[in-house]
Amino acid sequence: MAFRFRNTIRLAPGIRLNLGKRGVSLSAGVRGASVTLGKNGLWGNVGAPGTGLSYRTRLSGSPSHQRRAQREQQRQSNHTASSAPELSAFKAMLDDKGQVTLVNQEGQPLSASQRRMVWSDYADRITSWLQSEMDTINGDMELLLDIHQDIVPPGSAIPDYEPEAFNQPAPTKPERQRRPSRPVKPELEVSFWDRLIPGRQQRLIQAQEQDLQQWASELEAWKQKCLQIDKAYEHRLQQYEQQVVEWNRAWEAHQHEQTQLAQMFTERLKTDDSLVADILTAELNELDWPRETLVDFDIDLAKQRVYLDVDLPEIEDIPTRSAEFGARNRRLLIKDKSERQRREEYAQHIHGIVLRLAGVVLGLFPGIDRVVVSGYSQRLDPATGNINDDYLLSVVIDKPRFAGLNFEQLDQVDPIAALERFELQRKMTKTGTFRVVEPLKPV
Template structure:
């Protein structure tokens, strides 16, 4: 039985700056960081804290003189004695200063913002630069979190997250309520309805909590016991494990468990080289625009090779980690390529590797950053052809071994 499962991650275009409880940070989303400057109290960075409904405020410059009275009405904020602006780093690396209405700030106010908060803006540019480059790093480092096959996945209980309903405050009799029985009856009726609603919600909460606990008991049995003997339990554990991995790019995996769990066949739909980022960023010594350059062709090909082999390396390690009975993994990666004879696009395998648990355990998992996944998979029984230009040619994948 084959299982297909996917984890999709979308990266929003554009980079925007927010402030969290730990200081300035970078996140994706429409909300920028606003900066108020020109008031008697100095320059401040203000931004909403995502998911909280609160905002943070941090001083980033020294006190400055108020803006002159001839400031543009569209950008002046007479209530605070300053101007609120939003600073964003665009995809091309340009730092853009906008007013509260989204319009580009005029040159005079832009110069004043740069003068009063130069260090803060440089820090935000560095964070934007790090964010851009982190996408490339994540592709090359996907194998860094591979668990050792000498370890075994342990059951981790998932707490029941729904908060318990709070007991409501009942109405008390007022002066008129004490004097008029009809008023007391209305209060009693309202309290009875509130109490009934609370009891119903509490009953539902307890039922859902018991259902959650029952699922946890079943999940614990699957991970600790049934995974050793039952193929359906192995399929569940493997699927959940691979879905929990944060893939830098959309990844589709098909699996088939054979020979009572001793052999695992894996097909991976690999990304195309065109899907990988081609740029790197750097903060210039002067100016307010990130230096964004294209990766050299050879570096881009190296990135692709490390990523597609890193995917295989990570999946193999995850299988041995969560399936104690697995002795061998046969993993084959394919991409979509046009047929040179017809032009039709077909799935074509580009590498296929057969790995035994004992051989995989020979890798030093305490030093994964030093490992090149291209060379690491080359230690095993592998089918692949790499051109002089560093591209993968089409191959025939391994077939499943005969059942014992």
């Protein structure tokens, strides 16, 4: 019954947080992917496996992502100090009914005056501990019940081709070599005393003639050297200019190639089943998810459809108790959930799963008009004693009606009622009991 399709992806549970100076950001642990959560939603740069292509997509425009991240940050912060406050003078204990008991090191209850002093001095620390205990009891019910609040409108997350950078460095203009210093022409200097001494002036004149000959030779060598430097620079400059021409051609060819790839990418999103499958796999891998969930899928771009089979979480994953703060945040009100309440919460959760997965597909791919989602659960067959994969619901979600959801106020959307607007196969009682249905088949 399950595993009807050829592609399988396992959604891993957990929200991964990066806590930096600029606030909270989410990250997905997918090799080759980077994700950023900012004020405009969650964006990611991803390399689609097997394609050699990178693309950029808006994974979520819902503010609930940021609220969820902040909530998870607080949850993790509480868990780092989740043990009961224990100081040299007292320690705190919580009973099954949520009542806080303060005792001394010998285990004896504190007196009324001591309790007042403790609550006065350590109220924030005890409240933080109670918050952690409450989170432990409630589990991640907020994530389970509100999973549908992270969907995006159809077409709002269509991937954009991420152009490859032109990595060829630009040519560097050569620098002209400095010319050597020009030889200095020797000057004849004859003093008064040189004229008085016999033969002195004549010797100076002869030395001057030799110096002039040496200078003339050095001057000619200097001119030749300068000419060589100028010619070498002109040659390097011509080479540089040719390199610039070639670099510009290569840059223009790269830009043209990237433009063509971007245009092909847009078209392939509508025609290439394998590319769509790779992108859908990468995107599903990046979802923060409260429970491990197996999804099988198949893609039929010719009919503009995607088929999803979802191995739903079990009702046993729903916490059996709930807790909230009591009077003045000094105790917890802990209640056992009724079986009906758990069934109703489970129903809301699995309907939310279907909506969110459908939203991923319709948000990403312009060539998909319908998503067929079928969800099954492992349940005991009392007639045989075997565990069967029983389908609980199957629905065809079309893009126009899906676009009619109020994406600005998803907290006002009831996922159970939302799915009833579509072609739905489901047998569910008012109390949240599901009976087996036949899943819709690819046509």
